[in-house]
Amino acid sequence: MTAVSALADLIERFTGGDGALKTAIPRLSLFAARQPSAPTHVLYQPALCIVARGSKQVISGEALHVYDPARYLIVSIDVPVTGQVTEAPYASLRLDLDPHLLAALILETDAGPAPAMPMPGIAVGTLTAEMIDAMTRLVRLLDSPPDIAALAPLAEREILYRLLRGDQGARLRQIAAGEGRMRQINRAIAWIKENYTAPLSIEALAAIACMSPSALHLHFKQVTAMSPLQFQKQIRLQEARRLILAEASDAASAGHAVGYESPSQFSREYRRLFGAPPVRDIARLKAAPAVLAVD
Incomplete structure (x- = not known):
């Protein structure tokens, strides 16, 4: 049995082979599925995502990222995505990234400065x-x-250290950066x-x-793979x-609550993103609730 297969077995044991588990370990969640999923639309936050069995694809704007037992996904910003489990059985985990822990580790290990210019907020790296x-x-x-209280912080610290020293270390340094273009883009995202x-x-x-409007549009799309208006939508x-x-x-009420003045525009844009008008889409989700639980 390979090391990554052993990790997948652990995940399946703790999740029962299907569903999601927010664990007692801070920032760690486990996910498993017995079948490929339909596309799911979620807001990702800074995190390390590892697939130990199966594979998954994530779309942000027009950028497609595929990860599997050989490649991890790193997310350095808050960004809406469309995710889909494409190969099952599926076992994965997510470790949410704490910028304060990253900043402290960067100072202690002299990991280097953050990139001068913003990098795309989602990328795939090599799982070592x-x-x-x-x-x-x-x-x-x-x-x-x-x-857990004594040993989990040590393991988490080692994971972050390995990430900082790996091929996507610059993106982690970007999370911890306190100034520069990335800080400005994060300010726009937060607003x-x-x-x-x-x-x-x-x-x-x-x-x-x-920032100037032109610089905002350029760097926002560089980081999120979409314009500010697309992000808001x-x-x-x-x-x-x-x-x-x-x-x-x-x-109609939901559309109005999120800022749409035109019900027809809301229905049109809802269908374009989710593939069906609201009533049919919600009926499909209720018929297959497990889809919502898979990261």
């Missing part, structure tokens, strides 16, 4: 034997809960997330980010879908 070993030791701590129901003025957003539509599914809102 050392990373698999550290991640397996972290997951195994679920078998000994009394050890859109907090004010997605409001009309979006590129000029006003550029002022918030302390995906945030709005994902929230509207949640309102309809979880709070039983009707489509």
Whole structure:
């Protein structure tokens, strides 16, 4: 049995082979599925995502990323994506990235400066034997809960160290950067997330980010693979879908709640993103709820 197969077996044991588990280890979640999934639309936050069995693809804007037991996914920003499990059985994990832990480790290890210019916020890197070993030791701590408080931070620190020294280390340094273009783009992203129901003025957003409108548009798309308006639209539509599914809102009310003035425009854009009008889409989700649980 290979090391990555052993990690997959652990994940399947703790999840029961199907579903999601937010573990007792801070920032660590496990996922498993017995079948490939339909596309799911979620907001990713900075995280390391590892597939130990099967494969998955993630689309951000027009950029497609595929990861599997040989390649991990690194996310350095908050960004709406479309994800799909393409090969099953599937076993994966997500370790949310803490910028404070990263910043402290960068200072201690002299990992180098953050990139001068923003890099795309999602990328695929090579999964090494050392990373698999550290991640397996972290997951195994679920078998000994009394050890988690003392030993999980050590394993997490090693994982972050391996990432910083690996082929996507520059993206991690970008997460911890306190200034520069990436900081400005993150300021724009945060504003859109907090004010997605409001009309979006590129000029006003550029002022918030302390950039010119042209620089904002250029660097925002470079990082997220979409324009600020496209980013806002995906945030709005994902929230509207949640309102309809979880709070039983009707489509018109949900559209109005997220900032749409025209029901027809809302229905048209909803169908374009999710592949079906609201009523049919929600009926499909309720018939296959496991789709929503797979990271």
